Amino acid sequence: MSEVLPAGRAAPGRARGVRGWARLRGRHLGGVAFVASRLTGLMIIGYLYLHLAVLFLLTRGPRSWHSVLTLFRNPYFRGLEAVLILLILVHALNGLRLVLVGSGIGVRHQKAMFLTALSASAVLIAGAAVAMFGVV
């Protein structure tokens, strides 16, 4: 909450709306982080509803769930699962950065924090992939 424009003054970013997300020209790294946060959030919400729909099969009994497990254990599907975990990591770590910056902590280092969040996501997804695929 450290950067607040005077009341009555329209923020250029807000005026652009969602269409402004695709505008790359003149966008700073912080703007990229903002769009990344929203896009990953939307994709995770999409997955949430897919996940909830699939979990309905659990209520139908063991046979229904077993047929889904066969699909889930497919290596290609596990690859998609790794992509999902990467999306969650980027969203979560970038979100923690936004909490800090929005609270006035580390505002001057926010770009470095975003790059750190991306680097940490890469390291964590590599660790998760080792656990998921058993690659050593």
Added chain:
Amino acid sequence: MAADISREAGDVRGAAAPRRRRGTVAWIMQAASGTLLVLLLGVHIVAQHFVVKGGLRNYAQVVSYLASPAVLAIECLFVVVLIWHAMLGLRAILLDLGFGPRGEARITAAVTVLGAATAGYSFWVLTTLAARG
């Protein structure tokens, strides 16, 4: 950049003070639920995907796992915090489309209904499975 940070902080420029306060409250709720989610989602992913041989629980393992009252309570808390965070985020994105005060009220009502329905369905799945344990 400044505009982006302020938007994330829930600052509704040009709006009346009560609307600005609501935006700030929404941001605080979003930040608090997001921070809690890092912990709860971590527990959920590790418990469901990394501690079981083969990566996923079979039917009997899921039912047995949810039969524990402590696990059921943690999963229910996870559902509430996750849906709360998701609906606040969805609302923020929809508000970016630039609706008037009336449209914003409708969006808030719609995401509230969607969130309540999603939570209701999730609780039904969880309690149905827990009861079979």
